[in-house]
Amino acid sequence: MSLSIESKIKLNSGVMIPAIGLGVYQAQSGGETRNAVLHAIKAGYRHIDTAKFYANEKDVAAALRQADVPREHIFIATKLWNDDHGYDKTIKACNESLKRLDLPFVDLYLIHYPVRKLRHESWRALETLQDEGKCRAIGVSNYTIRHMDELLQKSKTVPAVNQVEFHPYLYQKELLEFCDTNNIRMEAYSPLTKGKKLNDPKLEAVAKRYNKSSAQILIRWALQHGLIVIPKSTHAERIRENADVYDFEISPEDMDLLNSFHCNYRVAWDPTNEP
Ligand SMILES: NC(=O)c1ccc[n+]([C@@H]2O[C@H](COP(=O)([O-])OP(=O)(O)OC[C@H]3O[C@@H](n4cnc5c(N)ncnc54)[C@H](OP(=O)(O)O)[C@@H]3O)[C@@H](O)[C@H]2O)c1
Numbered sequence: 001m002s003l004s005i006e007s008k009i010k011l012n013s014g015v016m017i018p019a020i021g022l023g024v025y026q027a028q029s030g031g032e033t034r035n036a037v038l039h040a041i042k043a044g045y046r047h048i049d050t051a052k053f054y055a056n057e058k059d060v061a062a063a064l065r066q067a068d069v070p071r072e073h074i075f076i077a078t079k080l081w082n083d084d085h086g087y088d089k090t091i092k093a094c095n096e097s098l099k100r101l102d103l104p105f106v107d108l109y110l111i112h113y114p115v116r117k118l119r120h121e122s123w124r125a126l127e128t129l130q131d132e133g134k135c136r137a138i139g140v141s142n143y144t145i146r147h148m149d150e151l152l153q154k155s156k157t158v159p160a161v162n163q164v165e166f167h168p169y170l171y172q173k174e175l176l177e178f179c180d181t182n183n184i185r186m187e188a189y190s191p192l193t194k195g196k197k198l199n200d201p202k203l204e205a206v207a208k209r210y211n212k213s214s215a216q217i218l219i220r221w222a223l224q225h226g227l228i229v230i231p232k233s234t235h236a237e238r239i240r241e242n243a244d245v246y247d248f249e250i251s252p253e254d255m256d257l258l259n260s261f262h263c264n265y266r267v268a269w270d271p272t273n274e275p
Helices: 031-043 057-066 087-101 119-131 145-154 173-181 201-210 214-224 236-243 252-259
Strands: 008-010 016-018 047-049 075-080 106-111 135-141 161-165 185-189
Touching: 031 057, 031 236, 057 075, 057 087, 075 087, 087 106, 087 119, 106 119, 106 161, 119 135, 119 145, 135 145, 145 173, 161 173, 173 185, 201 214, 201 252, 214 236, 214 252
Parallel strands: 047 075, 075 106, 106 135, 135 161, 161 185
Antiparallel strands: 008 016
């Protein structure tokens, strides 16, 4: 599989998304986020995943202004927070995110979580925002097959992506197949299990075979499954390490082995029972 740090994936709206991005959840507002984004850009990342909830959109903007790379070369994604659902509130929330990001449009706007009752109204607002050119692509996050099915039945627009927790310990195979069938790209969030499984001896044994770190194996595994991957770090050397995954390939046998780690282990939200 020929992957590189410049690899991009075509979304159903025609927009190209860089396959690796920097996540900035829990990067502190101010210098921490700004420096993480600048380190990432220096290391070759061209995609940043933020959200209103992360309270660091304005720091991402500050880094973009400081970076030596034209804005149009960097893919910016942000998200609608749960308190902002409903048609009018969604339009307002997106405009406020654009203001904080100091941008006329974002590359991707996501519904952060399938908030009950209101999520469809909010989706209609995302369609409007896309028509108005304020979002180049629109998508969802934390949607299960049930939530996706409901959306596909009610809407004329197929979401470009579904961003969900995805790593070998939560190998969401059926959801991935569903998304592939419907031309929806999946994005792997918490691809490093927030660091919690990096010392799992089973994973370390695989990493040793490739002379790579556990983090690099997890990122490469998700990329080889065809996902967009958004690891978070605020440390320059880890940001570089997480993008140094293009000089090896996990064998089919080891992909199967990693797949077999699945144990329904979650480090973030479980939307399974969200009505
Ligand atoms: N849509 C959603 O609901 C949702 C939910 C969760 C996350 N996300 C997105 O996905 C991104 C990534 O997920 P995440 O932040 O939950 O977790 P993650 O990327 O799985 O893990 C991040 C943790 O791993 C550490 N780490 C990073 N690289 C490492 C390395 N090479 N070696 C050892 N430790 C390493 C980081 O520490 P340091 O920072 O100290 O290096 C941090 O504690 C988020 O930032 C956010 O953009 C979205």
